[in-house]
Amino acid sequence: MTETHARERIAALGRSIFQRGLTFGSSGNISVRVEDGWLMTPTNVALGDLDPARISKLAPDGRHLSGDAPTKETMLHLAMYRERPKAAAVVHLHSTHSVAVSTLAHLDPEDVLPPITAYYVMRVGRLPLVPYYPPGDAGLAEAVGKLASKHHAVLLANHGPVVAGTSLEAASGAIEELEETAKLYLLLQGHRTRFLTPEQVAALRERFPS
Incomplete structure:
Protein backbone atom coordinates (compact mmCIF):
# COMPACT_ATOMS: atom_id res chain seq x y z
CA MET A 1 0.00 0.00 0.00
CA THR A 2 1.45 3.38 -0.98
CA GLU A 3 1.49 6.20 1.56
CA THR A 4 -1.09 8.13 -0.48
CA HIS A 5 -3.41 5.12 -0.52
CA ALA A 6 -2.87 4.55 3.20
CA ARG A 7 -3.85 8.15 3.93
CA GLU A 8 -7.01 7.78 1.87
CA ARG A 9 -7.90 4.48 3.54
CA ILE A 10 -7.44 5.97 7.03
CA ALA A 11 -9.73 8.90 6.16
CA ALA A 12 -12.34 6.60 4.61
CA LEU A 13 -12.34 4.28 7.62
CA GLY A 14 -12.50 7.20 10.04
CA ARG A 15 -15.49 8.62 8.20
CA SER A 16 -17.26 5.24 8.21
CA ILE A 17 -16.58 4.66 11.91
CA PHE A 18 -17.80 8.14 12.82
CA GLN A 19 -20.95 8.02 10.67
CA ARG A 20 -21.96 4.67 12.18
CA GLY A 21 -21.61 5.97 15.73
CA LEU A 22 -18.67 3.77 16.71
CA THR A 23 -16.89 6.82 18.08
CA PHE A 24 -17.85 10.43 18.65
CA GLY A 25 -16.47 13.93 19.01
CA SER A 26 -12.70 13.84 18.54
CA SER A 27 -12.32 10.48 20.30
CA GLY A 28 -10.61 7.46 18.78
CA ASN A 29 -7.48 7.18 16.67
CA ILE A 30 -6.11 5.12 13.80
CA SER A 31 -2.56 4.38 12.67
CA VAL A 32 -0.94 2.50 9.79
CA ARG A 33 2.62 1.27 9.37
CA VAL A 34 4.28 2.60 6.21
CA GLU A 35 7.71 1.84 4.75
CA ASP A 36 9.46 4.71 6.53
CA GLY A 37 7.45 5.09 9.74
CA TRP A 38 3.83 5.50 10.70
CA LEU A 39 0.76 7.49 9.76
CA MET A 40 -1.48 8.51 12.69
CA THR A 41 -4.67 10.46 12.99
CA PRO A 42 -4.15 13.95 14.45
CA THR A 43 -5.12 15.00 17.95
CA ASN A 44 -8.42 16.84 18.52
CA VAL A 45 -9.79 15.98 15.07
CA ALA A 46 -13.00 13.98 14.62
CA LEU A 47 -12.48 10.76 12.69
CA GLY A 48 -15.32 11.87 10.43
CA ASP A 49 -13.40 15.00 9.36
CA LEU A 50 -9.95 13.64 8.49
CA LEU A 58 6.00 9.79 12.26
CA ALA A 59 9.54 8.54 11.78
CA PRO A 60 10.50 4.98 12.84
CA ASP A 61 11.76 6.40 16.16
CA GLY A 62 8.44 8.15 16.80
CA ARG A 63 9.49 11.70 15.88
CA HIS A 64 6.76 13.83 14.31
CA LEU A 65 7.80 14.55 10.73
CA SER A 66 4.84 16.20 9.03
CA GLY A 67 1.12 16.84 9.12
CA ASP A 68 -0.86 17.96 12.15
CA ALA A 69 0.23 17.01 15.67
CA PRO A 70 -0.46 13.30 16.21
CA THR A 71 -2.91 11.73 18.63
CA LYS A 72 -2.04 11.96 22.32
CA GLU A 73 -2.20 8.14 22.29
CA THR A 74 0.86 7.89 20.02
CA HIS A 92 -8.43 2.58 19.16
CA LEU A 93 -12.05 3.59 19.77
CA HIS A 94 -14.27 4.85 22.58
CA SER A 95 -17.13 2.70 21.27
CA THR A 96 -20.10 2.84 23.65
CA HIS A 97 -20.69 -0.83 24.52
CA SER A 98 -17.01 -1.71 24.83
CA VAL A 99 -16.46 1.25 27.16
CA ALA A 100 -19.52 0.23 29.19
CA VAL A 101 -18.14 -3.29 29.61
CA SER A 102 -14.74 -1.86 30.62
CA THR A 103 -16.36 -0.25 33.68
CA LEU A 104 -18.01 -3.40 35.07
CA ALA A 105 -16.75 -4.56 38.44
CA HIS A 106 -16.95 -8.34 37.99
CA LEU A 107 -14.74 -8.76 34.92
CA ASP A 108 -12.05 -11.41 34.51
CA PRO A 109 -9.01 -9.18 33.82
CA GLU A 110 -7.35 -11.94 31.80
CA ASP A 111 -10.29 -12.43 29.42
CA VAL A 112 -13.03 -9.82 29.64
CA LEU A 113 -15.72 -11.17 27.33
CA PRO A 114 -17.11 -14.72 27.11
CA PRO A 115 -17.09 -16.64 23.80
CA ILE A 116 -20.56 -15.65 22.62
CA THR A 117 -19.95 -16.21 18.90
CA ALA A 118 -17.42 -18.02 16.72
CA TYR A 119 -16.48 -14.80 14.94
CA TYR A 120 -15.52 -13.12 18.21
CA VAL A 121 -13.18 -16.02 19.03
CA MET A 122 -11.76 -15.95 15.48
CA ARG A 123 -11.23 -12.19 15.17
CA VAL A 124 -10.51 -11.11 18.75
CA GLY A 125 -9.55 -14.16 20.80
CA ARG A 126 -8.73 -13.49 24.43
CA LEU A 127 -9.30 -9.91 25.59
CA PRO A 128 -7.31 -8.79 28.66
CA LEU A 129 -8.23 -5.70 30.65
CA VAL A 130 -5.58 -2.98 31.05
CA PRO A 131 -5.85 -1.12 34.39
CA TYR A 132 -6.98 2.50 34.24
CA TYR A 133 -4.47 5.20 33.32
CA PRO A 134 -5.19 8.75 32.11
CA PRO A 135 -5.26 9.13 28.31
CA GLY A 136 -1.78 9.66 26.90
CA ASP A 137 -0.08 8.51 30.10
CA ALA A 138 3.26 6.75 29.60
CA GLY A 139 2.13 4.11 32.09
CA LEU A 140 -0.77 3.21 29.80
CA ALA A 141 1.58 2.53 26.88
CA GLU A 142 3.82 0.45 29.13
CA ALA A 143 0.88 -1.60 30.41
CA VAL A 144 -0.38 -2.22 26.86
CA GLY A 145 3.11 -3.19 25.74
CA LYS A 146 3.31 -5.88 28.43
CA LEU A 147 0.23 -7.57 26.96
CA ALA A 148 0.67 -6.86 23.27
CA SER A 149 3.12 -9.66 22.46
CA LYS A 150 0.44 -12.24 23.32
CA HIS A 151 -2.73 -10.28 22.54
CA HIS A 152 -3.57 -8.23 19.47
CA ALA A 153 -6.65 -6.80 21.22
CA VAL A 154 -6.89 -5.26 24.69
CA LEU A 155 -9.57 -3.33 26.57
CA LEU A 156 -8.52 -0.22 28.50
CA ALA A 157 -10.45 0.14 31.77
CA ASN A 158 -12.93 3.04 31.69
CA HIS A 159 -11.58 3.99 28.27
CA GLY A 160 -12.06 1.64 25.31
CA PRO A 161 -10.60 -1.06 23.04
CA VAL A 162 -7.28 -1.12 21.16
CA VAL A 163 -6.78 -3.62 18.34
CA ALA A 164 -3.81 -4.32 16.07
CA GLY A 165 -4.15 -6.15 12.78
CA THR A 166 -2.12 -7.43 9.86
CA SER A 167 -4.00 -4.88 7.75
CA LEU A 168 -6.20 -1.86 8.36
CA GLU A 169 -9.20 -3.95 7.36
CA ALA A 170 -8.26 -6.71 9.81
CA ALA A 171 -7.85 -4.27 12.70
CA ALA A 182 -19.79 -6.17 24.04
CA LYS A 183 -23.27 -5.08 23.00
CA LEU A 184 -24.52 -8.68 23.03
CA TYR A 185 -22.91 -9.27 26.42
CA LEU A 186 -24.74 -6.32 27.94
CA LEU A 187 -28.04 -7.37 26.34
CA LEU A 188 -27.65 -10.86 27.80
CA GLN A 189 -27.09 -9.72 31.38
CA GLY A 190 -29.64 -11.46 33.62
CA HIS A 191 -30.48 -14.11 31.01
CA ARG A 192 -29.49 -17.75 31.04
CA THR A 193 -26.97 -17.92 28.23
CA ARG A 194 -25.33 -20.70 26.23
CA PHE A 195 -21.76 -19.66 25.42
CA LEU A 196 -19.42 -21.69 23.24
CA THR A 197 -17.89 -24.60 25.10
CA PRO A 198 -14.14 -24.77 25.89
CA GLU A 199 -13.85 -27.53 23.28
CA GLN A 200 -15.54 -25.39 20.63
CA VAL A 201 -13.30 -22.43 21.49
CA ALA A 202 -10.15 -24.57 21.36
CA ALA A 203 -11.12 -25.91 17.92
CA LEU A 204 -11.66 -22.38 16.60
CA ARG A 205 -8.37 -21.10 18.02
CA GLU A 206 -6.49 -23.99 16.45
CA ARG A 207 -8.11 -23.41 13.07
CA PHE A 208 -8.07 -19.60 13.16
CA PRO A 209 -5.10 -18.43 15.31
CA SER A 210 -5.35 -14.70 16.07
Missing part, protein backbone atom coordinates in the same frame (compact mmCIF):
# COMPACT_ATOMS: atom_id res chain seq x y z
CA ASP A 51 -8.03 15.34 5.71
CA PRO A 52 -5.67 12.73 4.18
CA ALA A 53 -2.99 15.36 3.54
CA ARG A 54 -2.96 16.49 7.20
CA ILE A 55 -2.70 13.03 8.79
CA SER A 56 0.41 12.91 10.98
CA LYS A 57 3.59 11.25 9.70
CA MET A 75 2.85 5.97 22.64
CA LEU A 76 0.04 3.43 22.97
CA HIS A 77 0.11 2.74 19.21
CA LEU A 78 3.91 2.49 19.14
CA ALA A 79 3.82 0.03 22.04
CA MET A 80 1.55 -2.26 20.03
CA TYR A 81 3.79 -2.05 16.97
CA ARG A 82 6.93 -2.65 19.02
CA GLU A 83 5.56 -5.90 20.43
CA ARG A 84 3.81 -7.02 17.24
CA PRO A 85 6.25 -6.72 14.33
CA LYS A 86 3.70 -8.07 11.85
CA ALA A 87 1.05 -5.49 12.80
CA ALA A 88 0.24 -3.16 9.91
CA ALA A 89 -2.45 -1.07 11.63
CA VAL A 90 -3.85 -0.17 15.05
CA VAL A 91 -7.35 1.13 15.80
CA SER A 172 -11.11 -2.45 11.98
CA GLY A 173 -13.02 -5.71 11.46
CA ALA A 174 -11.78 -7.08 14.77
CA ILE A 175 -12.61 -3.94 16.77
CA GLU A 176 -16.11 -3.86 15.28
CA GLU A 177 -16.58 -7.54 16.18
CA LEU A 178 -15.44 -6.67 19.71
CA GLU A 179 -17.94 -3.82 19.97
CA GLU A 180 -20.81 -6.00 18.73
CA THR A 181 -19.88 -8.72 21.22
Whole structure:
Protein backbone atom coordinates (compact mmCIF):
# COMPACT_ATOMS: atom_id res chain seq x y z
CA MET A 1 0.00 0.00 0.00
CA THR A 2 1.45 3.38 -0.98
CA GLU A 3 1.49 6.20 1.56
CA THR A 4 -1.09 8.13 -0.48
CA HIS A 5 -3.41 5.12 -0.52
CA ALA A 6 -2.87 4.55 3.20
CA ARG A 7 -3.85 8.15 3.93
CA GLU A 8 -7.01 7.78 1.87
CA ARG A 9 -7.90 4.48 3.54
CA ILE A 10 -7.44 5.97 7.03
CA ALA A 11 -9.73 8.90 6.16
CA ALA A 12 -12.34 6.60 4.61
CA LEU A 13 -12.34 4.28 7.62
CA GLY A 14 -12.50 7.20 10.04
CA ARG A 15 -15.49 8.62 8.20
CA SER A 16 -17.26 5.24 8.21
CA ILE A 17 -16.58 4.66 11.91
CA PHE A 18 -17.80 8.14 12.82
CA GLN A 19 -20.95 8.02 10.67
CA ARG A 20 -21.96 4.67 12.18
CA GLY A 21 -21.61 5.97 15.73
CA LEU A 22 -18.67 3.77 16.71
CA THR A 23 -16.89 6.82 18.08
CA PHE A 24 -17.85 10.43 18.65
CA GLY A 25 -16.47 13.93 19.01
CA SER A 26 -12.70 13.84 18.54
CA SER A 27 -12.32 10.48 20.30
CA GLY A 28 -10.61 7.46 18.78
CA ASN A 29 -7.48 7.18 16.67
CA ILE A 30 -6.11 5.12 13.80
CA SER A 31 -2.56 4.38 12.67
CA VAL A 32 -0.94 2.50 9.79
CA ARG A 33 2.62 1.27 9.37
CA VAL A 34 4.28 2.60 6.21
CA GLU A 35 7.71 1.84 4.75
CA ASP A 36 9.46 4.71 6.53
CA GLY A 37 7.45 5.09 9.74
CA TRP A 38 3.83 5.50 10.70
CA LEU A 39 0.76 7.49 9.76
CA MET A 40 -1.48 8.51 12.69
CA THR A 41 -4.67 10.46 12.99
CA PRO A 42 -4.15 13.95 14.45
CA THR A 43 -5.12 15.00 17.95
CA ASN A 44 -8.42 16.84 18.52
CA VAL A 45 -9.79 15.98 15.07
CA ALA A 46 -13.00 13.98 14.62
CA LEU A 47 -12.48 10.76 12.69
CA GLY A 48 -15.32 11.87 10.43
CA ASP A 49 -13.40 15.00 9.36
CA LEU A 50 -9.95 13.64 8.49
CA ASP A 51 -8.03 15.34 5.71
CA PRO A 52 -5.67 12.73 4.18
CA ALA A 53 -2.99 15.36 3.54
CA ARG A 54 -2.96 16.49 7.20
CA ILE A 55 -2.70 13.03 8.79
CA SER A 56 0.41 12.91 10.98
CA LYS A 57 3.59 11.25 9.70
CA LEU A 58 6.00 9.79 12.26
CA ALA A 59 9.54 8.54 11.78
CA PRO A 60 10.50 4.98 12.84
CA ASP A 61 11.76 6.40 16.16
CA GLY A 62 8.44 8.15 16.80
CA ARG A 63 9.49 11.70 15.88
CA HIS A 64 6.76 13.83 14.31
CA LEU A 65 7.80 14.55 10.73
CA SER A 66 4.84 16.20 9.03
CA GLY A 67 1.12 16.84 9.12
CA ASP A 68 -0.86 17.96 12.15
CA ALA A 69 0.23 17.01 15.67
CA PRO A 70 -0.46 13.30 16.21
CA THR A 71 -2.91 11.73 18.63
CA LYS A 72 -2.04 11.96 22.32
CA GLU A 73 -2.20 8.14 22.29
CA THR A 74 0.86 7.89 20.02
CA MET A 75 2.85 5.97 22.64
CA LEU A 76 0.04 3.43 22.97
CA HIS A 77 0.11 2.74 19.21
CA LEU A 78 3.91 2.49 19.14
CA ALA A 79 3.82 0.03 22.04
CA MET A 80 1.55 -2.26 20.03
CA TYR A 81 3.79 -2.05 16.97
CA ARG A 82 6.93 -2.65 19.02
CA GLU A 83 5.56 -5.90 20.43
CA ARG A 84 3.81 -7.02 17.24
CA PRO A 85 6.25 -6.72 14.33
CA LYS A 86 3.70 -8.07 11.85
CA ALA A 87 1.05 -5.49 12.80
CA ALA A 88 0.24 -3.16 9.91
CA ALA A 89 -2.45 -1.07 11.63
CA VAL A 90 -3.85 -0.17 15.05
CA VAL A 91 -7.35 1.13 15.80
CA HIS A 92 -8.43 2.58 19.16
CA LEU A 93 -12.05 3.59 19.77
CA HIS A 94 -14.27 4.85 22.58
CA SER A 95 -17.13 2.70 21.27
CA THR A 96 -20.10 2.84 23.65
CA HIS A 97 -20.69 -0.83 24.52
CA SER A 98 -17.01 -1.71 24.83
CA VAL A 99 -16.46 1.25 27.16
CA ALA A 100 -19.52 0.23 29.19
CA VAL A 101 -18.14 -3.29 29.61
CA SER A 102 -14.74 -1.86 30.62
CA THR A 103 -16.36 -0.25 33.68
CA LEU A 104 -18.01 -3.40 35.07
CA ALA A 105 -16.75 -4.56 38.44
CA HIS A 106 -16.95 -8.34 37.99
CA LEU A 107 -14.74 -8.76 34.92
CA ASP A 108 -12.05 -11.41 34.51
CA PRO A 109 -9.01 -9.18 33.82
CA GLU A 110 -7.35 -11.94 31.80
CA ASP A 111 -10.29 -12.43 29.42
CA VAL A 112 -13.03 -9.82 29.64
CA LEU A 113 -15.72 -11.17 27.33
CA PRO A 114 -17.11 -14.72 27.11
CA PRO A 115 -17.09 -16.64 23.80
CA ILE A 116 -20.56 -15.65 22.62
CA THR A 117 -19.95 -16.21 18.90
CA ALA A 118 -17.42 -18.02 16.72
CA TYR A 119 -16.48 -14.80 14.94
CA TYR A 120 -15.52 -13.12 18.21
CA VAL A 121 -13.18 -16.02 19.03
CA MET A 122 -11.76 -15.95 15.48
CA ARG A 123 -11.23 -12.19 15.17
CA VAL A 124 -10.51 -11.11 18.75
CA GLY A 125 -9.55 -14.16 20.80
CA ARG A 126 -8.73 -13.49 24.43
CA LEU A 127 -9.30 -9.91 25.59
CA PRO A 128 -7.31 -8.79 28.66
CA LEU A 129 -8.23 -5.70 30.65
CA VAL A 130 -5.58 -2.98 31.05
CA PRO A 131 -5.85 -1.12 34.39
CA TYR A 132 -6.98 2.50 34.24
CA TYR A 133 -4.47 5.20 33.32
CA PRO A 134 -5.19 8.75 32.11
CA PRO A 135 -5.26 9.13 28.31
CA GLY A 136 -1.78 9.66 26.90
CA ASP A 137 -0.08 8.51 30.10
CA ALA A 138 3.26 6.75 29.60
CA GLY A 139 2.13 4.11 32.09
CA LEU A 140 -0.77 3.21 29.80
CA ALA A 141 1.58 2.53 26.88
CA GLU A 142 3.82 0.45 29.13
CA ALA A 143 0.88 -1.60 30.41
CA VAL A 144 -0.38 -2.22 26.86
CA GLY A 145 3.11 -3.19 25.74
CA LYS A 146 3.31 -5.88 28.43
CA LEU A 147 0.23 -7.57 26.96
CA ALA A 148 0.67 -6.86 23.27
CA SER A 149 3.12 -9.66 22.46
CA LYS A 150 0.44 -12.24 23.32
CA HIS A 151 -2.73 -10.28 22.54
CA HIS A 152 -3.57 -8.23 19.47
CA ALA A 153 -6.65 -6.80 21.22
CA VAL A 154 -6.89 -5.26 24.69
CA LEU A 155 -9.57 -3.33 26.57
CA LEU A 156 -8.52 -0.22 28.50
CA ALA A 157 -10.45 0.14 31.77
CA ASN A 158 -12.93 3.04 31.69
CA HIS A 159 -11.58 3.99 28.27
CA GLY A 160 -12.06 1.64 25.31
CA PRO A 161 -10.60 -1.06 23.04
CA VAL A 162 -7.28 -1.12 21.16
CA VAL A 163 -6.78 -3.62 18.34
CA ALA A 164 -3.81 -4.32 16.07
CA GLY A 165 -4.15 -6.15 12.78
CA THR A 166 -2.12 -7.43 9.86
CA SER A 167 -4.00 -4.88 7.75
CA LEU A 168 -6.20 -1.86 8.36
CA GLU A 169 -9.20 -3.95 7.36
CA ALA A 170 -8.26 -6.71 9.81
CA ALA A 171 -7.85 -4.27 12.70
CA SER A 172 -11.11 -2.45 11.98
CA GLY A 173 -13.02 -5.71 11.46
CA ALA A 174 -11.78 -7.08 14.77
CA ILE A 175 -12.61 -3.94 16.77
CA GLU A 176 -16.11 -3.86 15.28
CA GLU A 177 -16.58 -7.54 16.18
CA LEU A 178 -15.44 -6.67 19.71
CA GLU A 179 -17.94 -3.82 19.97
CA GLU A 180 -20.81 -6.00 18.73
CA THR A 181 -19.88 -8.72 21.22
CA ALA A 182 -19.79 -6.17 24.04
CA LYS A 183 -23.27 -5.08 23.00
CA LEU A 184 -24.52 -8.68 23.03
CA TYR A 185 -22.91 -9.27 26.42
CA LEU A 186 -24.74 -6.32 27.94
CA LEU A 187 -28.04 -7.37 26.34
CA LEU A 188 -27.65 -10.86 27.80
CA GLN A 189 -27.09 -9.72 31.38
CA GLY A 190 -29.64 -11.46 33.62
CA HIS A 191 -30.48 -14.11 31.01
CA ARG A 192 -29.49 -17.75 31.04
CA THR A 193 -26.97 -17.92 28.23
CA ARG A 194 -25.33 -20.70 26.23
CA PHE A 195 -21.76 -19.66 25.42
CA LEU A 196 -19.42 -21.69 23.24
CA THR A 197 -17.89 -24.60 25.10
CA PRO A 198 -14.14 -24.77 25.89
CA GLU A 199 -13.85 -27.53 23.28
CA GLN A 200 -15.54 -25.39 20.63
CA VAL A 201 -13.30 -22.43 21.49
CA ALA A 202 -10.15 -24.57 21.36
CA ALA A 203 -11.12 -25.91 17.92
CA LEU A 204 -11.66 -22.38 16.60
CA ARG A 205 -8.37 -21.10 18.02
CA GLU A 206 -6.49 -23.99 16.45
CA ARG A 207 -8.11 -23.41 13.07
CA PHE A 208 -8.07 -19.60 13.16
CA PRO A 209 -5.10 -18.43 15.31
CA SER A 210 -5.35 -14.70 16.07
